[in-house]
Amino acid sequence: MNIDIGDIIKGEIIDFTHEGKGVMKVDGFPIFVEDALIGDVIKVKITQRKKSFALGTLESIEKPSIDRVEYKFDAEALGGGVPLIGYSYEKQLEWKRNKVIQDMHRIGGLDLPVNPVIGMGHPFRYRNHSQVPIGKLDGKAVTGYYKRKSSDIVPMEEDHLQPEIADSILKTVRYWIDKYKVSVYDRETKEGILRHIGIRTNENNESMVILVTTFSTLPYKFQLVHMLVKDCPGVISVYQNINPMDGKFTYGRQYIHLFGKETLTDYIGDLQFKISPDAFFQINRQQVGVLYGKARDYLQGSKEDIVYDLYSGIGTISLFVAGDVSRVIGIESVKAAVKNAEENAKLNSIENVEFHHGKAEELFPWMINRGMKANKIILDPPRKGCEKELLQAIIKLQPNRIVYVSCNPSTLARDLKILVEEGYSVKEVQPVDMFPHTVHVEMVVLMSRLEK
Numbered sequence: 001m002n003i004d005i006g007d008i009i010k011g012e013i014i015d016f017t018h019e020g021k022g023v024m025k026v027d028g029f030p031i032f033v034e035d036a037l038i039g040d041v042i043k044v045k046i047t048q049r050k051k052s053f054a055l056g057t058l059e060s061i062e063k064p065s066i067d068r069v070e071y072k073f074d075a076e077a078l079g080g081g082v083p084l085i086g087y088s089y090e091k092q093l094e095w096k097r098n099k100v101i102q103d104m105h106r107i108g109g110l111d112l113p114v115n116p117v118i119g120m121g122h123p124f125r126y127r128n129h130s131q132v133p134i135g136k137l138d139g140k141a142v143t144g145y146y147k148r149k150s151s152d153i154v155p156m157e158e159d160h161l162q163p164e165i166a167d168s169i170l171k172t173v174r175y176w177i178d179k180y181k182v183s184v185y186d187r188e189t190k191e192g193i194l195r196h197i198g199i200r201t202n203e204n205n206e207s208m209v210i211l212v213t214t215f216s217t218l219p220y221k222f223q224l225v226h227m228l229v230k231d232c233p234g235v236i237s238v239y240q241n242i243n244p245m246d247g248k249f250t251y252g253r254q255y256i257h258l259f260g261k262e263t264l265t266d267y268i269g270d271l272q273f274k275i276s277p278d279a280f281f282q283i284n285r286q287q288v289g290v291l292y293g294k295a296r297d298y299l300q301g302s303k304e305d306i307v308y309d310l311y312s313g314i315g316t317i318s319l320f321v322a323g324d325v326s327r328v329i330g331i332e333s334v335k336a337a338v339k340n341a342e343e344n345a346k347l348n349s350i351e352n353v354e355f356h357h358g359k360a361e362e363l364f365p366w367m368i369n370r371g372m373k374a375n376k377i378i379l380d381p382p383r384k385g386c387e388k389e390l391l392q393a394i395i396k397l398q399p400n401r402i403v404y405v406s407c408n409p410s411t412l413a414r415d416l417k418i419l420v421e422e423g424y425s426v427k428e429v430q431p432v433d434m435f436p437h438t439v440h441v442e443m444v445v446l447m448s449r450l451e452k
């Protein structure tokens with residue numbers, strides 16, 4: 001079938017892309033379309049025609065999917081970040097499990113049994129860290145989401161994915177901007193000061209607020225601090241972050257402490273964690289307990305074990321497993337996170353852990369080459385997965401167990417393939433849904449060395 005720009009084609013959505021676009025096929029040729037869910041029969045207008053796929057915009061939904069769900073709130077306003085929001089939660093979990101199975105097969109050449117995804121009972125208000133863009137619409141301050149491929153902001157007063165205190169903090173910020181005519185950054189003209197508001201919230205609904213600005217001058221900032229403390233009693237810490245760049249990162253390098261505590265304390269199980277504004281902390285506190293619980297089960301710690309926790313962040317997994325083993329050695333590249341990890345060990349009176357600052361792919365091989373021993377490894381890299389040098393050092397060390405925590409099935413599959421080729425076998429793959437309504441999925445994998 002010939003497909004040209006401007007054609008209107010009818011068909012059924014059968015899958016999602018890794019960005020959450022609906023996938024329709026015409027004689028095997030894929031067409032990708034936003035805002036369409038698996039099971040929808042739609043009409044799509046072709047906007048781009050490439051060699052192996054086409055892109056289109058949704059013209060109409062002819063027959064909605066039986067797996068569509070309605071909410072009492074305006075779910076569409078939540079924007080492009082949660083493309084699966086209209087799809088039933090059970091079906092989302094099924095789709096995520098299949099995606100893991102397919103990526104393992106396609107990228108890793110691995111046909112593995114993958115456990116059903118562990119989902120949330122109530123998959124809302126789970127985000128303990130929001131990064132919200134600020135703009136102006138008709139001269140009034142707005143907070144919300146960027147429109148897809150645009151610098152316009154879709155205003156939102158209530159976000160059902162973040163805690164309620166975050167909604168009230170943003171309301172106060174908008175009021176302050178309007179009252180003091182605070183300069184707001186314009187992504188088109190590249191002028192203005194205030195760009196984003198970061199909000200981190202802990203289990204007790206205490207919040208750290210981070211005002212992201214183009215440069216250090218921010219008139220009336222202490223009036224805002226005063227208003228936040230008065231109107232939002234949970235605000236216990238305020239920072240300013242300077243980010244002059246227009247890249248993909250919300251935060252720049254420099255933080256200025258404006259008010260209250262320097263760190264936010266959060267809790268997972270019986271453990272407490274101090275979190276500085278730039279440290280990584282899993283976004284879904286409830287599910288992170290499930291994820292780390294699995295990692296701990298898979299590690300099967302014993303008092304003879306020496307464990308490396310590579311990419312240790314603020315020490316969360318290290319501290320979670322420390323009670324079961326003899327010693328844990330963490331390696332992490334963000335200095336402040338290493339400092340947090342050390343403080344967290346003290347805070348929880350855990351003495352058999354140590355944290356080192358450096359790149360895992362450099363420091364770990366260096367330690368192994370100097371004779372450091374370990375029999376178990378935990379890996380929890382960022383989305384890009386592990387560097388080859390790191391995997392080679394693991395292969396050289398020959399630990400008998402590897403527990404790999406990953407937020408990206410493709411890089412996980414790539415790395416598992418390398419380890420399998422070097423004599424490891426994958427025993428279990430457990431996906432956990434940390435990010436309901438998005439296309440993302442977190443996984444924990446148990447690998448062990450095949451006996452020779």
Ligand SMILES: C[S@@+](CC[C@H](N)C(=O)[O-])C[C@H]1O[C@@H](n2cnc3c(N)ncnc32)[C@H](O)[C@@H]1O
Pocket residue numbers: 280281282310311312313314315316317331332333334337358359360361380381382
């Ligand atoms: C997915 S997080 C995991 C953190 C921690 N395990 C947790 O659960 O909170 C990945 C961590 O790797 C760190 N990181 C990124 N690149 C690194 C590298 N090359 N070497 C060591 N750590 C790195 C990041 O700063 C981040 O803390």
